[in-house]
Amino acid sequence: MARSWSSIGEFETFLDEGGVVEKGDAMPDEYRDAVFRFIELHANSELMGGLTERDWIPKAPGLRRKMAVLAKTQDEIGHAHLLYMVAADLGVKTRDEMLTDLFAGNGRFHNVFHYQAVTWADQVAIAYLVDAAALISQQAVFKNCSYGPYKRILRRIVAEEGFHMRHGEEMLLVFAEGTEIQRSMFQEALDRWWWPTLHMFGPPSKDNDVLLRWHIKSERNEDLRHKFVQKYAPLCTGYGFTPPDPELHRDEETGKWVTGEIDWEPLKATFANLGPDSARRVGDAARHWSDTGWVRAALEAIAA
């Protein structure tokens, strides 16, 4: 069943023709490493996202929102479980090694989890903008990803993220139609989250990006960002909010929305786990892992 390729060239032809790589295949080490790093980043981000979400369970306004936050937390931790399993199956690092790296501050996770959510309106901005950006990226990967086990997990993740977005839209409407205080709370949150959301798609893709060449991703970062801006710039302004970009405008000729120049320095800082809230987030995750050790020990004892 397992397939092998005699050269990188032959492997790349297989991928270019829409071939899907399976776990037992003798894939080139470079491909294995690239797909592993990509899935590890996604798994770490789901875990960090879930832990962040969890902080808002006691603070969410009303039972319905609490249920939604609980469900999102459950969702993200569940996705992390699945993704760590798929990543570990590649044989590069075990799940424990990935977690140890993450809690030691040596793991990578998405830039948006390196910032602090200050008020409930930040959570709304995250649900409305960040979840939408994540969905745009994940849909693009899901469509044509060359690694089968990851592609199949993504179809469930994409379905569930779509459901998060409905919550985000509903919560945004509450703020958009709310009092002056609510509207200014959301504006302040938008000021904090607009640029990190645009950064989330990554810097412009390089022409030699192996993720694109090996069809792990199928669309360039800047194209996905463009897609997001075309939808969310008019939505935000339509609701009477102002993204914090004085140069953001709709081009008369092309009809497309154009952003001002993007400052990549804040994104680079998050790559090095030196974002504004990185240290606290990593520390909280590590503490949470050690605080819940007794639960894992108890479950293992029951299973034994």
Added chain:
Amino acid sequence: MTARGSALSNRPDSVVSSVQNDVVSALRAVDDPEYPGVSIVDLGLVEDVRVDGERVEVDLIPTFSGCPALAFIAEDVARAIEAVTGVGGVIVAFVPEPVWTPDRISADGRRRIAAGFGVGVQLGPKPPACPHCGAPAALRETALFGPVRCRSIHHCDACGEAVEMIR
């Protein structure tokens, strides 16, 4: 699912069955928010449909009482039924009984969930087959709760797939 029409005895039967049938067809077109393409009827969420004149009452049961999708499902159901000709008002209620179990999912629903999402359904105490490769008794549970509380996570030792089971 039962379909009652006792209050409609003064109306011609054809009208009764037509509205009732149209309502049921409308419900079949309402997908579960977490499984696009799988209807709430196939998932066994619809317990009762009562048509009384222009008024329709639908009783639904949740898979889990804390399910966060309940409000969205109720909204989607109300919208779908309001669009049916001859319907003047809709009441959608979640009832606490009977308790939802995975065997309420229809055979067609099970096929769609397995094919569309790689999610299996745990029926009875027998170890389930892998929803990906079909291997019997090769699943090892790795997490009691998955991304939603009605699913657990398993590793298939035959094909190596990370799969989930509704239970």
